[in-house]
Every structure is written in C-alpha cells, then in structure tokens.
Amino acid sequence: MVLSVATIFEGSRIIPSLQAAEVAWFALICLAIVLGAKYFVGTKKFGRFPPGPRGLPLVGNIFDLKRLVRDTKFHYRAWSRLAELYGPVVGIRLGFSDPMIIVSGKEAVTEMLNREEFDGRPDGFLFRHRTFGARRGIIFTDGTTWKEQRRFSLKNLRDFGFGRKTMEDIILNEAVTLARIIEEKSNDGPIRNVDRIATVAVLNSLWYLTANTRYDQEKEDAGLAEIVQIISDIFKDSDVSGGVLNYFPFLRYIVPGLSGYKSRNDRQMRVWHFFRNLVDQHKTSVNFHHGHRDLIDAYLSEIELQKFNSSSSFNELQLIALLKDLFTAGIETTNNSIGFVLLYLIANPYVQQKIHEEIDRVLGRNALPSIQTRSRMPYLNATVMEVSRLANVGPTTIPHRATADAKFMGFDIKKNYILLANLHSIHMDRGHWGDPKTFRPERFLDENGHLVKDPWMITFGAGRRKCPGENLAKNSQFLFLCCLLQKLRFELPPGEAAPCLDGINGFTISPPNFNAVAVAR
Template sequence: MWIFIIFIVVCVVKILIDWWRPKTFPPGPRGLPIISNILDLKRLVKKTGSHGVAWCQLAKEYGPVVGLRLGLADPLIIVSGRQAVIEMLGRSEFDGRPNGFIFSHRTMGEKRGILFTDGKVWMDQRRFSLRCLKEFGWCGQTMENLILEDAESLKKIIEDTCKEGVVKNFSELTSLAVLNSLWSLLGGYRYDIAKCEPKILDTLRTLNNSIKDSNVSGGLINHLPFLRYIIPGLSGYNAITERYKQMWSFFADEVRSHKESRKLGVYRDLIDAYFKEIETHQHDTESYFNEMQLIAVLKDLFSAGVDTTNNSIGFTIGYLTIEPRVQAKVHEELDRVIGRENLPSIILRASMPYLNATLAEVLRLSNIGPTTIPHRATMDTKLNGYDIKKNYTILANLMSVHQDKEHWGDPENFRPERFIDDNGLFINDSWLIPFGAGRRKCLGEVLARNIHFLFVACLLQKFKFALPPGQNPPSMTGMDGFTLSPPVFNILITPR
C-alpha cells in the first residue's frame, strides 16, 4: 500500500516539476501536465497550415528563443531570426542529435547512419561518405554527364506524357530521374526510368508517405512512446514501423547483393568502398563500420537526397507555371546563352544570373526544409540568456530567416530580381541558408544544387509550362511533413 502511495506521489511531483517553467527556461505556452504543449502545437499547426509557419508564429509571440515541452520527450527549443540561428548552428555544443524514441526506431533500435547520429559515429560516417562520394565524382564532369543523361531521359518521358494531355503529378515524373543520379554513386547502377520498376517505385512511395506523415519534432510516438504498447494502431506506431521495415529491407537487399557479387580490389560504388572500410577496421574494437551502419548510411543519403532535390525541382516548375513573366525571362536567357540544342553545363552557370536568381528565390520562398534537422545540446549552456540543458532538442527556424521582412522587404512575393544587382549580376545573399550552416550543414549541397540547376535548365530549354485553361493558380505554401513538398496540380506542358 505504502509503495503504491509513494509511487503516486513521485509521479505527481515529477509531473509538476516538468510542468513548472523556471525563469531561465525559454518563454512559450504553458501547456498541460503530462502532455504539455502537444495540444497547443496541434492547434497552431491546424491554424497556420504547417509546422514551419507555426514555429514562425511562436517566434512572433514569444521571441527568438521559444521553449516547448511535448509529452515525455526532452524539451524542444525553437530558435528563430538570423542572428540567433547562425549563433546556434555555429556552436559545437549544439551539434548533437536527439535521443528520442523515433530517432533510434527508424534505424532498427539504435541511432545509426549520418542524419541522426553525433559524436564519433557521425564524424566517421560523414568523413567516409564525403571522401567516397568525391572519389566517385559527385562534384566532377562524370557526375554532370550522369545528371544530364537522366535529364534527357526525363525529357523524353515528358514528351510522351504531353501527348496524353496535362500532367497531373509532375513530381512523380521527376523522382525516378533524380534517384538515378544519386543511386549511380551509392549502388553502382542505373534504373531504366521509362520502365518504372515496381521495386524502386514502391520504395519511393514508402519514402514519400513516411516524410509526409512525420515532422521534425518527432511526432506523437516520440512525445509519448508508451502509446505504442496501448494503441499501436491509433498512435501511428504500426504504420511507421511498417514503413521503416520496408525501407530497411530494400537497402539490406542491396547490401546483400553487393556482398555476393563484389570482387577483390574492385570498387563500383559507395557500398563496395564501405565493405573495404569494414575490413580495414575489423580489428578495431571502437570501430562503427559494420553492415547495419552501411544500411543506415544508404537510407540517410537516399532519403535526404531524393526528397529535397525532387521537391526543389517540383517547386521550381510550379512557380514558373504560375509566373509566366519569370518563365519567359528564363527562356530568353537559356536561348541566348546555351541555345535549344546544346546541353547545359555547370561551367555556364555563371553566365545565367537570372536562372540562378530564380532557383535561389524558389529555395527561399518554398522553404523545403523549414528548419534544420533537430539538434541536441551536448552540455548545459545558455542561448540568448536562457538555460539550455544537456539533451534539450533544438530546431533552427530557417523559414524565419527566409521570411524576414526587414531584410527581404516583400518576403511573401516570388521575385527573383531580389537576387540581381544593378549590373545584372547574381547576388549570393548570405541570408539564404536552405542547406543550413555550421558543421552539420547538409553534406549533399553541391550535388543537390547541380541536379537542381541542370534539370531545370534542360526542362526549360525544351518545354513551356502553363496552367490548363480555366484552372486557378494553386497555393504554393507546400504540403506539410518532415519537409515541405510542392502542391499537386495539373500542368499543361508543350514543346517549345
């Protein structure tokens, strides 16, 4: 009896302590005991339309550093405004990744890979991946040729699709082509995108569903992980687990196939090179190179690379479809600099300031990644005068920087000219940080920018994009998820 009473008292005290906000804790809505700010956040997201806009609304109400408590998870700190964002991203004590349930569940019960690891695991996996991908030419002429090959294949598919009428989901057409450019480095071979192979299509759909049904805060299962035992279906745990298993199985099969077919001294791709790394460190008891880590690295590079790059292309075509004035100026520049028969080239990028400005404006306004991937404080510290305890989760609100009215003037408008100076040259504005900043800046930035530029240049060379007669322009605020994806709407595509 006494044990039960003591247990109840301890629980009540713990709930009250968690609910109480010290003066040095960042300001924010108080919330309710146990669930804390879960309902506050849910209402705000419903009202604003997305988590990204919700974070900006909280910043307007409470300031550049906002503190939330979401269920049983560690407190979530939202950092907004360029000064606070750049400071946070530049401090090594904020370079960790969250310890929440969902961040280990996604990689079979342990934090693995690159995206959601920190410390030695992250440094070793990141260093290897960067070195390996550079050796396989992701920044060179070979990679450019592969990207252009995929862009050419995509153009042929679009030409065939156009004959059947309007295109109803443009991003579905581009996703396989974007995947090919990345998978040639990771898995060493290329898919025939015209055949739409079921295995890879299923994997892409699983990835898309997983991203759309999640958010950077981790979701309900991360906030109240015990729900997976009580209501696994209603809490979303079953659906999440099934998607994670499907994705894991796809990459595990690729690793198994490579292991059976690899030849000594021959390195076809990142998978082969990783096996070599495992062998090199096989007697190192502190090594984090193993097959489970390899599967997680592939999953991370695939997920981050395909989704965000494909969304960048989708948003670009979307904005150009509803902004014919901008599209006409891009067409004119492409015709003048490259022509309609020559292939675009990275070397010629500097000669096309308006196309560069258009791509920059798309990344600014679309905010595909409204925040960085969650960070974690690795020690007790302070930010803007507030206490940030070890293991607090921290989000850098990039949307708040890209929507700052004092800097951009009219941030809500699509206006590429903001990135063009009086001499007609492209302005590389330091306030544009779609790939983050600091040591945890996206490692695939160079490849993503190259794919974005080459694909859009190839498509605009050959096609004109317009709304079908009678169709109203869609909202371009994007569809909420872990990232923002472009809206699905009909596009009339005609050859130029």
C-alpha cells in the same frame, strides 16, 4: 473500493483475487504519480528557461502546438507564431521528450548553428526506430560515429566521382533523358504528377555512385516505386518535433494502431528490407581483389578490415542505415525543389518567359548546359533562389541537441535540450526582404542584372552540420531545370485551377500534386 498498497501486494506478488480492472487503475495512478513527480522536479531544474506558453502537467505544450498547427496549417508557421509572441528563443515541452528550444531570426539562428555544443542530434524513440532501434546512419547521429561515417562516405563518394566532372556528366545525362521523355509524353496530353516527375532521374544522379545502380526512367520499377512512395508518405506524416510517439513512446504498447506506431513500423520494415536486400546482393558479387564498384563495396571492404576492432562503428546495420539516409537525402529535397520551381513558373508565366529568353541567348535550343554556364544565367539562378526562399522545402534545420550545458542568448540550455533553427523566420523577415510574400526573382539581381548572393539565404543550414550535399543539390537543380526549360514550356491544363503554392505540411514541405501541359518550344 479503496485499496491500500498493503491489501494489493503481498511482498512482490499481486493478490490473485484482485480484479484486472483494479490492477489497471492502480498502475495508471502510480504512473501518474511518478510522471507528475518527474515533471515537477524537471521544471525546477530548468534555470532561466526561455519564454513560451505555460503548458500543462505531463503533456506540456502538446495542445498549444496542436492548436497553432491547426490555425496556421503548418508546423513551421507555428514556430514563427511562437517567435512573434515570445521572441527569438522560445522554450516548449512536449510530453516526456526533452524540452525543445525554437530559435528564430538571423542573429540567433546563426549563433546557434555555429555553436559546437549544439551540434548533437536528438535521441528520442522515433529517431532510433527509423534505423532499427539504435542510432545509426549520418543524419541522426553525432559524436565519433557521425564523424567517422560522414568522413568515410564523402571520401569514397568523391573517389567515385561525387563533386567532379563525372558527377556532372551523370546529372546531365539524366536531365537530357528526362526532358526527352516528357517531350514524347506531351503528345498524349497533360503530364500527370509533375511534382514527382523528376524523382527517378534525381535519384540516379547519386545512386549510381552509391550502389552502381541506374533505374530506367521509362520503365517503372515496382520495388523502387513502392519505397519512394513509402518515404514520401513518412515525410508527409511526420514533423521535426517527433510527433506523439516521441512524446509518449509507451503508447505503442497500449494503442499501436491509434498512435500510428503500427503503420509507421510496417513502413520502416519494408524500407529496411529494401536496403537489406541491396546489401545482400552486393555481398554475393563483391570481389575485394578487383577494386570497388561503388560505395557499398567500399563499405563492405571496410567492415572486413575492421572486423577485429571492437570499437569500430562499421557494420552491416550501419551500412543499411547509411544507404537509407543517402537515398532519402538524394530524392526528397532536390525533387521537391524542382517540383516547386515548375509550379511557380506555371503560376507566373512571365517569369518562365524571361528564363526561356535567357536560355535561348546563352545556349540556344541545342547546346547542352554545363556547370560553367550556370554563372551566365543569373535570372534562372535568381528564380531558383526566390522559389527556395518562398517554398521553404526545409523550413527548419534537422533538430539539433545540446551536448553540454550552455548559455545561449541569456538563457540556460541544459544538456540534451533539442534546438530547432527556424529558417523560415529568416527567409520571410519583413525587415530584410521588404515584401517577403511577393514572388520576385529580381530581388537577387543588381541593377546590371548580375546575381546577388544574399547571406540571409541559408536554405542548406550553416555550421558543421550544414548539408554536405549543397553543391550537388544546386547543380542538379540548375541542370535539370535548364534542360527542361530549354526544350519545353509548362502550362496549366485547360480548365484546371492553379494549385495552392503553399505545399504540403510534413518533415519537409512538398509541392502539391499537380498536372501540366508540356509544350515543345
């Protein structure tokens, strides 16, 4: 049956006799026309758009990306494959989201990360959904809100010991405790889930300053375990491009289960309630006249001070989002990095042996390490750097957004385009590294065995959006690994095959689940 607009509508009212199926088809046709027009008009406004796969109307390059990820197994390899085909600056379109520009190679990435007009963060559906429907926190905000929240957080964390001797003592205490627990457990057989074994210890290092809370490494906290698992699952089930819900956010209304919205929403709600309860507990015990115990107290005090400032970015929802960001950053990348180092050492026992010899020479078996002793252990540092280069826990930066129209490497970058720095392309550049796929810590040592800092190692990004927790992460990695390897040797359990070193695809790259025998030295 052919229906004209006149037979379907009377004014703004749908004729009652029209069948529901016909209304649905008409709506879909109208949607297709509108979206087709949007796509056509949009493509005419791109100016000198970077080269890339042609794509299809409406869906853009979604199927191209899906095929590349299927072939290469990882999103970051898909970005590098696109760079091989089209050059250091590649433009793709993914559904209804703003165009994404993949930036690869040392020159292009360095320029992009240091351009202030590229310091924004994406504003798609999923980036708001993770913080309860608005742009909150410090990871996916920009402009004044980001500057205020970042400045406040870093200042107050420093007041409580972040980046100081207090922080070192907290990390060292957790590292020593972890080594003792593993040594005791080793008598009962192989250590399970070594890839996540440092999670609570790593979290405690930052969380004590944030929430005045230290979780017992020996007694599992059910609430904490659930949230840690949820956050891990979210990272593994997502990628930096945003995924289908970011390309087509309306799918959450049509197919909430199939699109992944229902499970994602359930997870986010549980995470959100965890931090909501934490804030509520602080509100019942905080005493502004007796000083602040932690960052949460300081933030609640700031909310009170600015309660009559209508333009203030300080409120309880912003605090919950900030806690979520700090909690996530506090466990995911550092914990993954430690897991990967242990995995590589199990796969390369001769490297582990060299580290043991260095620790014995510098510290012996009983003296505790410190940040000062880090400079005296070049081989351990070189190994951590080499694992970081190969494992690529953060193979790209968090997506950036152009805050203004700009020219970049000869191409037109319009406001709100998303830019993704492909760090993997730098860390695996054959022209610079020679044998990038080979695990060789010695590449970071000179002929005298001294550590060489290579400017091509930009694991933590660069520019104004560089990770503010870089020093904490490096100090944590060193102290944890030094304490563990001073007391223990890690080996594969008898009969178990070596796990794949590639890791697990996701927003970050996590080590595979693996077990190990921890032998007391």
